[in-house]
Amino acid sequence: INEVKLAISHTEPDAPLSLIIQNLLQPIIFWTLKPLYNFLKIGKTGLYLCRKLKLLPTVVNQQEKNCSGNIPSYNLANSLAKIALNQWQKLNRFQKHRQTICAIYEKELQQNPSFGELSLLTYPVIVKNPKNIFKKTQKSDIILDDWYSQPIAPKDADQKACQYQAGLAPNAEAICSKLITLPTHIGISPKDANNIIQCLKSG
Numbered sequence: 001i002n003e004v005k006l007a008i009s010h011t012e013p014d015a016p017l018s019l020i021i022q023n024l025l026q027p028i029i030f031w032t033l034k035p036l037y038n039f040l041k042i043g044k045t046g047l048y049l050c051r052k053l054k055l056l057p058t059v060v061n062q063q064e065k066n067c068s069g070n071i072p073s074y075n076l077a078n079s080l081a082k083i084a085l086n087q088w089q090k091l092n093r094f095q096k097h098r099q100t101i102c103a104i105y106e107k108e109l110q111q112n113p114s115f116g117e118l119s120l121l122t123y124p125v126i127v128k129n130p131k132n133i134f135k136k137t138q139k140s141d142i143i144l145d146d147w148y149s150q151p152i153a154p155k156d157a158d159q160k161a162c163q164y165q166a167g168l169a170p171n172a173e174a175i176c177s178k179l180i181t182l183p184t185h186i187g188i189s190p191k192d193a194n195n196i197i198q199c200l201k202s203g
Contacts, residue, residue, distance in 0.1 A: 015074035022057040023080055029056060034187075038141050065157040095119040098184040104193045105182055109200065122181035124148075127200060130180050136199040142192065144183070150176050 029050055037043035050056050063069045076084065087094075098119035105123045106115055115123065122145065127133055130146070137144050147153050151172040152164045159165065166173070182196055 012073050012075045015077050015080075018054075019057060019074070020077045020079065022055065024083075025055055026057060027083075034143070035141075037143055038138050060154055060157075065154070067158065067161040067163075094186055097186050100190065101184040101188055101193050104190055105184075105197065108194075108197045120184055123184055124179060124181050125200065126175065126178050127180055128178065130178060133180055133199060136202065137196060140195055140199060142196055142199070144196075145181050148176055148179055148181060 029047070033043040033046040033050075035043065036046070047056070061071070063071055096119070098121070099117065102115055102118055102120050102123055105125070106112060109125060111125055112123070130149070134144055134146065149155065151169050152159055152162050182193075
């Protein structure tokens with residue numbers, strides 16, 4: 001046991017205190033600002049300011065976007081490990097919820113027959129005009145993700161550094177230009193899923 005503990009403690013350095021605080025603040029900030037995201041842009045502005053003030057951790061750091069250098073990794077702090085353990089204990093409930101939401105999407109949209117019984121992180125859908133859909137869902141206080149709008153993500157990633165150039169994968173580019181991903185997380189209720197579906201059908 002002592003040898004295992006020693007190996008674990010020497011595998012990665014401890015995370016900086018600032019990074020630990022950012023990760024602890026993230027759920028609190030999102031829980032507070034998400035309901036206000038489209039209300040007078042209070043939530044959207046608040047999240048922007050929190051990122052500028054470095055109160056939130058970055059999803060993808062600049063090194064990853066530039067495909068340069070070693071990406072730093074750290075030992076998981078005890079406080080964050082406790083949160084992870086708490087989430088792990090809810091995994092079955094989360095999976096069943098995602099499966100339920102995926103089934104609702106598939107029943108109405110019928111785009112991915114093999115996905116209807118899965119607990120997907122997001123549910124991919126091909127639409128004619130993604131921009132129109134985003135505008136309509138924003139008015140309904142629904143936040144959709146446009147992460148997969150291009151083969152190499154996020155949008156500000158250095159395409160050249162990632163050894164990608166326009167036209168290299170035409171099929172992927174064509175799909176990405178019409179692709180949106182629908183949320184399935186625990187914060188999306190069946191009613192929300194049906195509202196999203198209506199936005200898609202009217203778009």
